[in-house]
Amino acid sequence: MMNSLGRILEFGYYSILLYSIFNSILNKEKKKSIEEASAAIFSDDLMVEIVSWLPVKYVMQLRCVNKFFNTLVFDPHFIQMHLSKSTQNLQLSFTSFENNSADFTKSEDWDSRWITLSIPDLLLQNTVTISHLSDSYYRLSRSPHYRWVIGSCNGLLCVYGNSWPDQYLYFWNPAMRKESKRIPLFFDIYINRNFDFSFGYDNSTQTYKVVAFYVELNSDSNPKSVVKVFSLGDNSWRDVQCLPLVPLYCLLGINDFHNEGMHFNGTINWFALDDINLDRSAAALDRCVILSLDLSTETYTKLLLPRGLDKVPAGYPPNLVVLMDCLGFCHDFDKTHFVIWQMKDFGVQESWLQLFKISYENFARENLLPLYLSENGDTLVLGNDRHREAFIYNCRDNKVEKIKIADRTNWELGNYYVESLVSTD
DSSP: OHHHHHHHHHHHHHHHHHHHHHHHHHHHHHOOSHHHHHTSSSOHHHHHHHHTTSOHHHHHHGGGTOHHHHHHTTOHHHHHHHHHHHTTSOEEEEEEEEEOSSOTTOGGGEEEEEEEEEHHHHHHOSEEOOTTSSOGGGEEEETTBEEEEEEEETTEEEEEEEETTEEEEEEEETTTTEEOOOEEOOGGGSTTOOOEEEEEEETTTTEEEEEEEEEEOOTTSOOEEEEEEEETTOSSOEEOOOOSSOBHHHHTTOOOGGGSOEEETTEEEEEEESOTTSOTTTOBGGGEEEEEEETTTTEEEEEEOOSOOTTSBTTSOOEEEEETTEEEEEEEETTTEEEEEEESSTTOGGGEEEEEEEEGGGSOSTTEEEEEEOTTSOEEEEEETTTTEEEEEETTTTEEEEEEESSOOEEEOOOEEOOOOOOOO
16 A cells, blocks of 8 residues: 555655656746746756756656757767666665466476665565566566676666577666667587676766676696676677686586676676685685686785684585675575675775674575665565575564465566666667
8 A cells, every 4th residue: 555655645745746846947948038038947957956856757758858968868978867866775685486276386387577676665564565576677587588787887788588499698777668779698609618707887988787607627637717898888798807716606507697797896706715625515714715806907806704704615605795885795604694795995804894793583595695785784675596485684673574476476586777878779
């Protein structure tokens, strides 16, 4: 009930804003003198400021009003201005899976969609309704066409598609309902090689980049890797320096997209074993590092973990996370607690801070992943995609509340998402 009322109030609020803008434009068109025009309800600067707070769908509706708004939507300064406001309305994106067949083993019967959840809805209500679940536009996969989201950055999604024999990537802005042209891959020269992909943003050149890599593990020699980069706007893949270390999930043979590269502030980051000759099954977390690829220089750096992790086995892999604009990681401790660390100053080992050490008493132990931490550090949202569960943990009171998803759906955890006007070209 509260969710429906909130959406009605939101619609009414934005409708009033749009009406005021339209009225201001009409008043200006009716005025003849500069003095009279200045008496209109809103100045141009004020209208731009107001529009920058609107959701993308309302901004797009203004394009049909006049040339000014049609041009404004594609202005780089306004796009950045709007994005800075959108980041204050953070959402979580997921992939949902449905199967209407009685035989759940048939992959061709599965239907997947991209969905989002509002973080304010998560925090204020114990029952959440998933947005656009019934809208076919957000469908990702339906046999024989399979697609999944590699990553999300500034409202832009990078999607991998497989419609055998065609394999491709494309960029997608769901809020604008726009997609780029398909980007062909290079698999024909790497037969039977499974590449992993990561997606991020190069702050120095304001360029979105896709990193593709493959690691070949040989028992009698050092691992070999191939790394390629594609930049939005380019027409080809470029070879870059090979990985100096092997990501931990590759060594352990884990197929888990949460470990395939975490984008943070112009870098892509992986957990890696510092010495490839170590016994992988017996290695402890203190023998691991974070391998960081700088998207501007396309070079690698090793980030050291906090000291004192010698009792944490690496066989149960940790996960990299981004919380409160800081890179961090989480791991299991002695099968009794879930621990979250945060790197306050990126690249500085001494800046590691243990944020939480939470008992598993009220949680399913496997596959916990932090999704969101409030600015005051009091409220933590955790997900568990193995059991299709999400929780709100009140850090101050040490209380756990399970989030109820109103729509019956299977889902996998995804990424942060914000609406934006970022172009797919």
